[in-house]
Amino acid sequence: QKEVEQDPGPLSVPEGAIVSLNCTYSNSAFQYFMWYRQYSRKGPELLMYTYSSGNKEDGRFTAQVDKSSKYISLFIRDSQPSDSATYLCATGGTSYGKLTFGQGTILTVHP
Amino acid sequence: SAVISQKPSRDICQRGTSLTIQCQVDSQVTMMFWYRQQPGQSLTLIATANQGSEATYESGFVIDKFPISRPNLTFSTLTVSNMSPEDSSIYLCSETHRGQGTEAFFGQGTRLTVV
Numbered sequence: 001q002k003e004v005e006q007d008p009g010p011l012s013v014p015e016g017a018i019v020s021l022n023c024t025y026s027n028s029a030f031q032y033f034m035w036y037r038q039y040s041r042k043g044p045e046l047l048m049y050t051y052s053s054g055n056k057e058d059g060r061f062t063a064q065v066d067k068s069s070k071y072i073s074l075f076i077r078d079s080q081p082s083d084s085a086t087y088l089c090a091t092g093g094t095s096y097g098k099l100t101f102g103q104g105t106i107l108t109v110h111p
Numbered sequence: 112s113a114v115i116s117q118k119p120s121r122d123i124c125q126r127g128t129s130l131t132i133q134c135q136v137d138s139q140v141t142m143m144f145w146y147r148q149q150p151g152q153s154l155t156l157i158a159t160a161n162q163g164s165e166a167t168y169e170s171g172f173v174i175d176k177f178p179i180s181r182p183n184l185t186f187s188t189l190t191v192s193n194m195s196p197e198d199s200s201i202y203l204c205s206e207t208h209r210g211q212g213t214e215a216f217f218g219q220g221t222r223l224t225v226v
Contacts, residue, residue, distance in 0.1 A: 006153075034214065043115075043203055043217040044154070088153060092215075097142040097207040099215055101153040 003027050006089055006102025015111050019076040023089035023102045026070065030100070031093030033065050035074045038086045038104070047087075048074065079109045115218035117204050123224045124194055131190045132221045134204030139184040141208055145177070148201040148220070157202075160187040194225045 006023045013019055021035075032051040036044035048063035050056045056063045064073040072089055089102040114137040124130050134143065143160040158166040158179055166179035181187040191198050204218040 036217075041222070043117075043219045046214055046216060049214045090154075090215075097144060097205075097215060098156055098159065099154075099205075101155075103153045 001026060002103075003100050004089060004091055004102040007105055008103045010106040010108060012108045012110060013079055015079060015081060015109055017079050017109070019074075019079050019083070019107060019109075021074040021076075021087050021089070021105050021107070023072045024070055025072070025091050025100075027091070027094065027100075028070070029094045030091040032091070033063070033072050034090040034092070034099070035061075035063055036088040036090060037083075038088060040085075044088055081109050081111055084108045115204055115206055115216060117218035117221050119221055120219060121222040121224075123226060126195050126225055128194055129190055129192045130194065130223060131188050132202055132204075132223075134187045134189070134218055136185050136206050140206040141184075142206065143181060143187045144205040144207075144215070145179060145187070145189045146203040146205060146217075148203060150199070154203065157189070160189075191223065194223075196225045199223055199225045 004025045035048040037047050038044045050063050050065055053065050053067045060077045062075040086104045086106050088104045090099040092099045116135045118133050145157040146154040147157050148154045156169050157172045157177055158168040160166050160179050160181040162181045176192055178190045201220040201222050203220045205215050207215045
């Protein structure tokens with residue numbers, strides 16, 4: 001079993017839709033959680049970072065963490081074609097700076 | 112976050128040869144890491160680049176295959192040695208600042224194709 005599981009999709013939604021991306025993890029030692037966006041042929045770009053259960057909002061993006069169920073989510077409101085990318089969840093905390101990534105979800109937002 | 116520059120951005124190499132990838136950051140970061148992203152896969156940590164000492168490798172990665180140097184706080188190299196087509200991947204440099212949160216930032220990556 002992978003330490004971080006993420007549905008690879010692909011996920012296709014119309015412009016304006018609310019997108020929900022999810023990951024589960026198995027290691028209780030993970031203390032912080034991140035979401036990255038990766039465009040084709042680019043490096044991952046940090047979108048959201050959180051270390052506690054609950055919600056964190058930044059513009060159209062909301063990251064949600066539920067440590068009791070080991071479940072993390074990213075919600076994108078009013079999705080745009082420019083949001084089309086691969087979204088990677090990542091966890092850390094077992095050793096400083098080292099991250100464990102999910103497989104990534106390919107998202108396409110069509111006009 | 113620091114600006115992270117990697118080069119080359121891509122290369123096509125013959126099997127049996129070696130390629131050295133360079134990673135330069137524009138500020139004195141504490142931690143630098145090297146990741147591999149195989150086609151259609153997620154990122155896997157290769158090693159932590161330690162300044163002035165041997166890198167710390169993750170399970171499944173060895174120094175003979177992936178020698179890493181970090182002569183100072185702003186520069187690191189990863190060499191992919193004796194390459195085979197299975198080494199075709201994107202190699203990514205990452206940095207984080209101890210004491211300023213645990214966010215990790217990535218370079219643009221080096222896309223390696225071994226033929």
